[in-house]
Amino acid sequence: MTEGVPSQTCAFTVEYPADGAQPASVRAVLAGPWLVGTVSAVDADVRAAASDVRAIDASRVHEIDTVGAWVIARLMAESGAVLIGASDKAQRLIAAVQDARPQDEPPAPAKPLAARMVARVGENVIGAGAGVLAILSFLGALLSALGGTIAHPRRLRGRALIRQIELVGIDSLGIIALMSFLVGIVIAQQGAVQLQQFGAEIYTVNLTGRLAFRELGVLMTAIMVAGRSGSAFAAQIGTMKLTEEVDAMRTIGVSPTEALILPRVLAAVLMMPLLGFYSSIIAIVGGAVISAVTLDIPFWNFIARVQEVVPLRDLWVGVVKGPVFGLIIAMTGCYQGMMVSGNSEEVGHRTTNAVVQAIFVVIVLDAFFAVFFSEIGWI
Structure with missing residues (x-):
């Protein structure tokens, strides 16, 4: 190296005592420019010597940047060595890097399994309680808005209500018709296969008609509306x-x-009974079509037979379920939308929750209605 000209290469050496021992006098000597383009040449040596070094001599470092300071700060942290001879600039950079380095905290000792289980149960109970209070608060706000609208009808947003009726009801007619038609075909075909074993395939009409009006028509419609409109409510309000x-x-x-909420809830409550009845009719049409093809039961004879064997109370069972299912779907979607906070990922999370919770509650309520109507003799 030419006298008086600083070296352009980064250097790292470790000086051990002459007797070969490794006492506290083991020293790392740094030289040259410790910059982003030079420290890579000595990084492996720095890592290998970290356990031996007790002092770091930076008096020969004539140029340094943040990367070089970070490498020196890492060496100090891993070895516990003291820094000597560093320039003011180097000391400031190394101190700033040390302040920015994450401080590794020792992991907390793991709690016993029983304690963790109790804590998790407690957290879930507290979360459930907070959720119940939030839902009650939401329901109270909805009832208050409904009461204010009844007292002052001009406060009802008619255009918004009509728009939501169009979205929930009219726009879903096509997909509900397709689903119901196929479900009716499946019910009639599978029912006929089983009833033929007893020579009672004529009762396929009874099976299809009663099941469509009483259960599957409104239930399948509710599931479809939850996936279509409930998710839309949550996503729109959440956004x-x-x-x-x-x-x-x-x-x-x-x-x-x-x-935002009241028009959506009213639209779902008003449209669900109509959509459930529509779904039941289409399912019966599907059953009549497959029966005409596979059972040689004429289409119009099938329809006439439905009128004879399906009691009117089955129709009312489906009609009673409709508004309740619509209320649950709309409330769940709107509630989850109002709970959105933070970032856009929360919108997707809340939308998923709205669909899952609505379908779950609808199925639970359908089971409750089945038991209730059975107890009062509507079977």
Whole structure:
């Protein structure tokens, strides 16, 4: 190296005592420019010597940047060595890097399995309690808005209600018809296969008609509406909540419950009985078509037979379930949408929750209705 000209290469050496021992006097000597483009040449040596070094001599480092300071700070942290001879610039950079380095905290000792289970159960119970209170608060706000609308009908947003009726009801007619038609075919075909073993395939009409009106028509419609409209409610309101449109509505004196939630709930409650009846009719048509093809039962004879064997109370059972299912679906979707906070990922999470919870509650309520109507003799 030419006298008086700084070296352009990064250097790292370790000086051991002459007797070969490794006492506290083991020293690492740094030289040259410790920059982003040079420290890679000595990084492996620095890592290998970290356990031996007790002092770091940086007096020969004539140039340093953040990367070089980070390598020196890492060596100090791993070896516990002290820094000597560093320039003011190097000391400032190394101190700044040390402050920015994450401090590894010792892991907390694992609790016993029984304690963890009790803690998890407690957290779930507390979370469930908070969820119940939030749902009750949401229901109270909805009832308050409904009461205000009944007292002052002009507060009802008619255009919003009609728009939601179109989205929930009219726009879903096609997919519900296709689903119901195929379900009716499956019920009639599978029922006929079993009843033929007893020579009673004529009772396929009874099976298809009663099952469509009483159970599957409104239940399958509710599942379809939950997946289609319930998810849309959660996503729409959740996006508005995320973009602070809901807060803006409150700021200008508009109730989000009256403007956003009430029209959706009313639309679902009004349309579900009609969609359930429509689904039941299409399912019976599907059963009549497959019966005409496979059982040689004429289409119109099948329809006439349905009128004879299906009691009117089966129709009313489906009609009674419809508004309840619609209320559950709309409330779940709107509630999950209003709970969105944080980031856009939360919208997807809440939308999924809305669909899953709505379908689960609908199926549970359907089982409850089956037991209830059986107890009162509507079977």
